[in-house]
Amino acid sequence: MSDHSKLPSEHHESPEGTWWIWKVFIILLVVTTVEVALGIIKPEPLMVQVLGTSVLNIIFIVLTLFKAFYIVAEFMHLKYERSNFIWTITLPMLILIPYLTFIVLTEGGYMNVFE
Amino acid sequence: MANEATLHKDTPLWGGGRQPLGVSYGKQMMWFFLLSDALSFSGFLTAMGLYRFKYEETWPVAENVFTHFPFIHGDAPLLFVALMTFILILSSVTMVMAVNAGHHMNRKGVILWLGLTIVGGFFFLGSQAWEWYHFITGDKGAVKMEDSTVLYFSDMEGKIVTLHELVDGTPGVHGEHYYFTTEQVREAFAANESVTLRNPGKTKETYSRKEALSMMSTAEVVQGANMHENEYGNVLFADFFFFVTGFHGTHVFSGVILNIIIFINVIMGTYDKRGHYEMIEKVGLYWHFVDLVWVFVFTFFYLV
Structure with missing residues (x-):
């Protein structure tokens, strides 16, 4: 039984108490408020076109991925699972979703998407 | 024969020492389901992106479409959907609180927080009905x-x-x-x-x-707007709106049903008898996923 203690714990717990839940809540709330404010104001300097869309849209997508990270890592507890399991779940998404986006936008060329 | 039967009975289902993934079967399968569901939603959103690029001149701008807010006269773009996002995030928070209470075998805590999660779910569904009503009825013509x-x-x-x-x-x-x-x-x-x-x-x-x-x-x-006509612009926008927010709404609805089922089980003491509240975690994963999808729907329908 002595080497059993060297094994990583099967229960990777979130921090004690509930403060971390409210911390994540505040982060999600602030980011959403910033998104809505930017969406209503639409600041002129951010409307510059980059990579086929506006800088503002890229900011929206980055903030969305930021929120998604917090929901998956903290609320869904994935950050505290075994790294084996983390990669089992995230790797298919990290490969397949960008691939799907790439293939649809590229193959969509026949619909004059990039005319 | 007797020896064989004994042997079979005594063989543990897992004989490999350390579990490679370190999660229970139910939780693992919930994650795999959510993985495939995430791919379905990204398929829908990517398809919408494709048609949006193709029909750029006739694709409606969200701020001309979703302009209503209860009791506010005139245009209030984005505000109502911001409120819906807030409701869903808040119901995610109450769900984490319920899971947290479950870890401590605190039945009263689970009842309180899970109950609030169900209320949040109904608020969201009501808001979506309101949003659909205004979308279908039309605004400016x-x-x-x-x-x-x-x-x-x-x-x-x-x-x-x-x-x-x-x-x-x-x-x-x-x-x-x-x-x-x-x-x-x-x-x-x-x-x-x-x-x-x-x-x-x-x-x-x-x-x-x-x-x-x-x-x-x-x-x-x-x-107004329906599957054939859309006063806001390209009819495909309405089709994608009904399909994607409808598919998400169906997920919210089934999430609320699952929440109600486990809520009844908690009240009946099912999980106290079982010795753990892992079911709250599993349904919680589904509920957070619904919130996660909404974060993307919010961005790609209303912001971008």
Whole structure:
């Protein structure tokens, strides 16, 4: 039984108490408020076109991925699972979703998407 | 034979020492289901992106579509959907609190937080019904050309003119819905020199008064949106709206049902007898996923 203690714990717990839940809540709330404010104001300097869309849209997508990270890592507890399991779940998404986006936008060329 | 049976009975299901993934079967399968569901939703959103690029000139701008907020007169774009996002995030927080209470075998805590999560779910579903109602009923009204392109009425600078403003000259009473015939609208358009037609897309391209007059001779009035007609612009926008937010709403609805089932189980003490509250975690994963999808729907339907 002595080497059993060297094994990583099967229960990777979130921090004690509930403060971390409210911390994540505040982060999600602030980011959403910033998104809505930017969406209503639409600041002129951010409307510059980059990579086929506006800088503002890229900011929206980055903030969305930021929120998604917090929901998956903290609320869904994935950050505290075994790294084996983390990669089992995230790797298919990290490969397949960008691939799907790439293939649809590229193959969509026949619909004059990039005319 | 007896030996064999004993052997079979005594063989543990897992004989490999350390579990490679370190999660229970149920939780693992919930994650795999969510993984495949995430791919379905990304398929829908990517398909929408494709058509949005193709029909850029006629693709509605969200701030011209979702303008209503309860008890607020005039346009309040984004505010209602921001409120919906807030409700869903808050119900995610109460769900984490329920899972947390479950870890401590605190039945009263689970009942409180899970109950609040169910209430949040119903608030979200109600908000979505409200949103759909306003989308379907329509707002400003528009006209459909012969080739079924939808165009807005606007002044020469591209500011949208509603059908009520065109026909009656006033904005109309808040909360009332008015229906106009094609003849009424054509007549009013011919009489009003300062009004023209514009594309619904973000380019806001306006037509000259002369062009607009000849186009109006075959145009028909469109009010509201459904699977065949969409006063906000390209009909595919309405189709994607109904399909993606509907599919998400179905997920929220089944999430609420699952929450209610485990809520009843908690009250009956099922998980106390079982010795753990892992079921709350599993359903919690599903509920957070619904929140996660909404974060993306919010961005790609309302912001970008």
